Amino acid sequence: MGLFNRHNDDAAATAPVSPDLAALTGDYTVDPSHTTLGFVARHAMVTNVKGQFREFTGTLHLDGSDPSKSTASLDIVVNSIDTGSADRDGHLRSADFFKTDEFPTMTFRSTAVEAAGGDDYRVTGDLSLLGVTKEVTIDLEFQGAAKDPFGNERVGFEGRGEISRSDWGVTWNAALETGGVLVSDKIKLRFDISAIKNA
Template sequence: MGLLNRHRATAPAPATDTTSAPAPARLTGIWTLDPAHSSIAFVARHAMITKVRGTFEAFDGRLYLDGEHPGRSTADVTVEVASLDTRQEQRDRHLRSADFFHVEAHPVLSFRSTSVQQLSAGTYHLSGDLSIKGVTRPVVLDLTHTGTATDPFGNERAGFEGSTTVDRTEWGLTWNRVLETGGVLVGEKVKLEFDVSAIRAA
């Protein structure tokens, strides 16, 4: 995709350290997300009674992890909105349209961290700015470090999973229809879920 290649592989300026218990020092370094083994997903209510689940299939991301001072770590993720997939093409076309994401005018969404707070060993609050359709608002992710491993090809990997719930209307995603039985067709609350594998940069 080339998005990640436009980032310079240098550690960002340290932020204020707000942690009390350092993570393993060996995590320190720059890591890139592996889209082939990662998932960025969303869940929303449909007709007030069921859940529609979708994923974004194309994204780039870079993490700078400070194992001794996790509060100095940062994350920068860019998603190609047109890659969304809810397993129903008509719905996907509607989500890409001006009623929702307006992909032609706003082809990417992004998340850039602003601070990290360690809650316990391996669990964090990751705060940052989420930008969608030209609107940027703060969000806080519940994040868990799921472990590290070296794959058969010699890549050192670190795993993370997390989630947050947002109100889509705060980013201008306001389209809806009122149901005859009461309520609305599309829920305003959307849960974002992340399950990522990151590879240590050379």
């Protein structure tokens, strides 16, 4: 039995809740120092450029008795984007892309979760960026729970998704002489999340 399951009244009535799962119920704070919110974009049709956002806050509510009621919330400082190139990061912060002076924050608010088999789950939510809100779906794998050496109760997730940046009005590009464009419209999302249970 995993962390998130599709709500099913009949199943809930006949299947006991795992004590281990029930013990995870509570509110959690995402730990930025052990979490990566990353992305991958295709560049010049030949290679991938990876990046991440360095500054963010997030909370999780996990319900072990009815996991479908679990929720997630993230607030990301867009200006903290880091692709390993100062020039590229500056361009991404500009009016061509994220317009960080006008829209400093990107947010995600979950709206539903469902089981996808084993430790795999699907989280649907609203991603707000550049004044536009669109629904996105993230595939999550529950990595487990443990108490760290400092006494913190932690849970971990690994996540993947894919979006089209043009859905949020991020359309800047440049044509290549050999055909195609400089930056892909499709952006792959990659997450490694560690969260600490609130006292």
